[in-house]
Amino acid sequence: MLCIETKNLRKKYASTVAVDSIDLQIESGQVFGFLGPNGAGKSTVIKLLTTLISPSNGEISVLGIDSSKHPLEIRKKIGVVLQQPSYEPTLSAEKSLDKYGMMWNIDKKTRKKRTEELLSAFGLEEIRKKKMEDLSIGQRRRVQVAREFMHNMELLFLDEPTVGLDPTARRKLLDFLRDQVKKSGLTIFYTTHVLSEAEYLCDNIAIINNGKIMAVDSPSELKNRFGHEKTIKIHISTVSEELKLKLSKIPECQIKLEPEPTVVITSTKSEIVLMNILKILNETETKINDLSAIPTNLEEIFLKVVGDSN
Ligand SMILES: Nc1ncnc2c1ncn2[C@@H]1O[C@H](COP(=O)(O)OP(=O)(O)O)[C@@H](O)[C@H]1O
Numbered sequence: 207m208l209c210i211e212t213k214n215l216r217k218k219y220a221s222t223v224a225v226d227s228i229d230l231q232i233e234s235g236q237v238f239g240f241l242g243p244n245g246a247g248k249s250t251v252i253k254l255l256t257t258l259i260s261p262s263n264g265e266i267s268v269l270g271i272d273s274s275k276h277p278l279e280i281r282k283k284i285g286v287v288l289q290q291p292s293y294e295p296t297l298s299a300e301k302s303l304d305k306y307g308m309m310w311n312i313d314k315k316t317r318k319k320r321t322e323e324l325l326s327a328f329g330l331e332e333i334r335k336k337k338m339e340d341l342s343i344g345q346r347r348r349v350q351v352a353r354e355f356m357h358n359m360e361l362l363f364l365d366e367p368t369v370g371l372d373p374t375a376r377r378k379l380l381d382f383l384r385d386q387v388k389k390s391g392l393t394i395f396y397t398t399h400v401l402s403e404a405e406y407l408c409d410n411i412a413i414i415n416n417g418k419i420m421a422v423d424s425p426s427e428l429k430n431r432f433g434h435e436k437t438i439k440i441h442i443s444t445v446s447e448e449l450k451l452k453l454s455k456i457p458e459c460q461i462k463l464e465p466e467p468t469v470v471i472t473s474t475k476s477e478i479v480l481m482n483i484l485k486i487l488n489e490t491e492t493k494i495n496d497l498s499a500i501p502t503n504l505e506e507i508f509l510k511v512v513g514d515s516n
């Protein structure tokens with residue numbers, strides 16, 4: 207089933223086109239990543255999809271509901287954690303969860319059970335009695351995400367939820383989210399500018415830049431599509447004229463002299479090119495100081511995709 211569908215979605219703020227003709231088709235039961243640099247339009251898309259703002263043009267359907275006709279129906283079925291902090295300063299972490307459950311009409315027994323589960327799952331047991339205003343940014347953020355799970359929802363929107371979290375808390379959150387999707391068929395729309403996170407968590411990723419979608423695919427397909435090229439760097443001690451001459455006959459490599467003499471191979475068949483170059487280095491008695499291969503990761507793909515569109 208399609209969980210989110212947009213057609214020609216656009217949002218303009220005065221002279222800024224924040225979202226530019228976005229067509230999305232997102233299947234349910236997955237974590238869908240929305241990956242892009244600051245200002246790309248991620249938060250604007252979340253606000254549009256959660257009916258908090260209206261589009262300038264285009265159509266939005268969420269859980270099969272037309273957002274221009276029945277925005278409240280959509281809001282009843284979704285959870286949202288926006289980037290802006292939202293909490294009652296004097297409420298304790300556990301009260302904050304409980305109160306949120308009350309707002310969603312969850313019965314007392316279920317609230318109690320869920321509060322315990324969530325405090326444990328989010329590593330918040332030790333600070334459960336602390337007031338929200340006394341928590342660190344990361345702790346508050348965790349309470350904010352945790353409380354969304356007090357109610358039953360089909361679709362959850364998270365706008366850069368890991369900002370301010372330390373690596374352990376971050377990993378714990380990502381694993382919790384994965385687990386929820388697997389267990390309950392929940393769909394999560396997840397924005398981030400952190401590539402490793404998108405790669406770890408998401409089933410599919412849309413790369414967004416300047417309000418436009420540059421690519422949509424699974425992390426491994428994105429790597430296949432954009433990641434055939436590999437870079438190998440060979441740091442050498444000296445560069446002789448003979449070496450320069452011989453290397454100039456190999457098209458897919460170049461010599462850099464600064465900051466240290468380096469032969470750089472950028473090729474889709476970098477291993478084969480490497481063999482030829484090692485032979486030449488041997489013939490010219492060039493000493494190799496160090497050799498490094500840079501595998502293609504999503505970060506390089508991201509920079510390439512975003513860079514190409516600027
Ligand atoms: N309320 C607003 N008024 C004017 N411009 C805005 C507003 N909200 C966002 N923008 C602009 O729209 C663009 C996209 O912003 P945003 O969706 O917040 O990006 P992201 O979440 O990817 O960092 C940016 O250029 C931003 O400055």
Ligand SMILES: [Mg+2]
Pocket residue numbers: 248249250289365
């Ligand atoms: Mg944002």
